[in-house]
Amino acid sequence: MTQLQRVKISALGTYVPPRLLTNADLEKMVDTNNEWIMSRVGIRERHLVDKGVATSDLATEAAKRALAERGIPASDLDAIIVATVTPDMLFPATACLVQHKLGAEKVWGFDLSAGCSQFVYALQVGAQFVQTGAHKKVMVIGADVMSSIIDYTDRATCVIFGDGAGAVILEASDEATGTSSGGALGLIDFLHEVDGSGGVSLYMPGGGSLNPPSHETVDKKMHYVHQDGAAVFKFAVRKMAEVCDEILKRNGLSGSDIDLFIPHQANLRIINATADRLKMRPESIVINIDRYGNTTGATIPLAMETARQEGKLKKGSLVLLAAVGAGFTVGATLLRWAY
Numbered sequence: 001m002t003q004l005q006r007v008k009i010s011a012l013g014t015y016v017p018p019r020l021l022t023n024a025d026l027e028k029m030v031d032t033n034n035e036w037i038m039s040r041v042g043i044r045e046r047h048l049v050d051k052g053v054a055t056s057d058l059a060t061e062a063a064k065r066a067l068a069e070r071g072i073p074a075s076d077l078d079a080i081i082v083a084t085v086t087p088d089m090l091f092p093a094t095a096c097l098v099q100h101k102l103g104a105e106k107v108w109g110f111d112l113s114a115g116c117s118q119f120v121y122a123l124q125v126g127a128q129f130v131q132t133g134a135h136k137k138v139m140v141i142g143a144d145v146m147s148s149i150i151d152y153t154d155r156a157t158c159v160i161f162g163d164g165a166g167a168v169i170l171e172a173s174d175e176a177t178g179t180s181s182g183g184a185l186g187l188i189d190f191l192h193e194v195d196g197s198g199g200v201s202l203y204m205p206g207g208g209s210l211n212p213p214s215h216e217t218v219d220k221k222m223h224y225v226h227q228d229g230a231a232v233f234k235f236a237v238r239k240m241a242e243v244c245d246e247i248l249k250r251n252g253l254s255g256s257d258i259d260l261f262i263p264h265q266a267n268l269r270i271i272n273a274t275a276d277r278l279k280m281r282p283e284s285i286v287i288n289i290d291r292y293g294n295t296t297g298a299t300i301p302l303a304m305e306t307a308r309q310e311g312k313l314k315k316g317s318l319v320l321l322a323a324v325g326a327g328f329t330v331g332a333t334l335l336r337w338a339y
């Protein structure tokens with residue numbers, strides 16, 4: 001029997017569009033203020049695309065940077081998975097558009113939609129192809145143009161979200177999965193959950209098969225994000241801590257063993273509550289929500305990049321990724337950074 005391969009992240013690339021939307025800008029657009037946004041959410045500014053720039057553009061740029069870091073052409077890739085809730089169009093899949101823009105000749109690919117947990121979900125889906133030996137190199141991209149589905153007259157949502165993309169390449173690590181998780185590099189464990197009863201708390205009601213676009217759906221603003229912030233907040237604070245605790249425990253670890261906690265960046269208060277509950281070391285917590293806001297599929301790779309720029313992400317670092325999002329979806333991944 002062929003032994004399963006241990007899977008590692010071998011490259012990382014990120015991209016955010018240059019245009020900034022600051023809290024001062026938002027103060028001129030809706031009834032909000034810098035003090036409320038900083039203290040309730042923790043965001044100072046976000047990056048937004050210009051008209052005509054779509055998710056596939058951000059995803060392609062991030063993918064190019066990951067390929068350049070790895071020093072391989074796009075034709076070396078076997079598959080592309082794009083994690084997004086803001087595809088360029090309902091179809092074709094954004095992965096097809098990225099394939100074409102990259103000139104990645106021999107790949108296949110598809111999109112994966114799982115709200116703010118979609119990057120960790122896509123990471124594990126991509127990892128299965130490498131683990132079984134079916135593929136050698138899989139590109140996983142989290143990318144969203146949240147500004148395309150936000151109502152910039154709704155202060156409850158427009159201050160929160162931003163646009164961005166992050167890409168990683170997955171490859172087999174030299175070590176087989178049979179080796180003990182102790183020092184082995186690469187992905188170690190994951191824990192995913194879905195609770196569809198929370199679907200009503202964060203959703204975009206219009207534009208799909210239930211409410212196809214019409215004058216009425218537009219008049220009723222059904223093509224925008226609708227969120228019951230307090231309900232999502234309560235679920236996220238509880239679930240982030242629960243899944244992190246469970247994945248750590250079943251690997252014989254505690255919060256203080258983690259070198260880097262890289263959480264989905266939805267609200268600074270959710271991140272800090274989780275880190276407190278798990279007794280993580282303050283220096284292990286990666287935060288960049290102040291600069292990017294909530295970029296949905298891109299938050300975790302963007303935070304990996306922040307950790308790297310801060311000199312914290314090193315070969316052998318024990319890393320915990322965690323996210324909660326629309327669905328509800330919940331996901332956590334434990335890994336040792338491999339390069």
Ligand code: UT7
Nearest residue numbers: 032033036041116155156159229230232233236266267325
């Ligand atoms: O990533 C996907 C998952 N999403 C999340 O994890 C988001 C989770 N939820 C949250 O992060 C928070 O619930 C929000 C940041 C969305 C809202 O914070 P909150 O502390 O839960 O505020 P709230 O919705 O309970 O509103 C408190 C007050 C309200 O005023 P009253 O009724 O107390 O007078 C709101 O109208 O804050 C008001 N408010 C604002 N005030 C100034 C809401 N948005 C704003 C705003 N500026 N932008």
